[in-house]
Amino acid sequence: MERKRIIVITPEERKYLQKMIGCSGVTVWEAVKYRKSNDIHKRIRKAAIERGGQQMVLTPEFEAIYITNREDADKGMHRYMVQSFENGATLEGCFDTGLVVIRDKRGEVRGEWQSPRLTEIAAIQEVAMSL
Incomplete structure (x- = not known):
């Protein structure tokens, strides 16, 4: 298992980010799991961190x-x-x-x-x- 970055957010925060950015739950999930990295995903990650989301690295x-x-x-x-x-x-x-x-x-x-x-x-x- 390689190291993976994530941003930990609550379900309520996920819903807020969906409304704020105007995107789907899947897009928010892809952003906080660092699955994709285009402009919208970067904006979601920035907002999640600014709103208190915890950045973590999963490691073996x-x-x-x-x-x-x-x-x-x-x-x-x-x-x-x-x-x-x-x-x-x-x-x-x-x-x-x-x-x-x-x-x-x-x-x-x-x-x-x-x-x-x-x-x-x-x-x-x-x-x-x-x-």
Whole structure:
């Protein structure tokens, strides 16, 4: 699945944009889903964003990375970068300690790296995807 851009709007907002622009619901849908890109679709997207529509990028789960605080086993609050993969594996990197850990779908540690270089992260991700 490749990344896809969308603008999230309510059904009421969709109806408003239809009336405002003078187009069909399909045209509004094509615009907010970035399916077409002529002048009317660009006008619809601009209006949707100006009226509070949220621009989003849909991406495969394994490409999403989030940062979280959690109480770890040592009872300290640490900030973590967590990346989940389609096979259930996770890559966790602790900002405080520099430790990067890969866990399999059962939560068992399958690899640890202390303060890896940025150039090594891709190889670590490959290990996680291969579990």
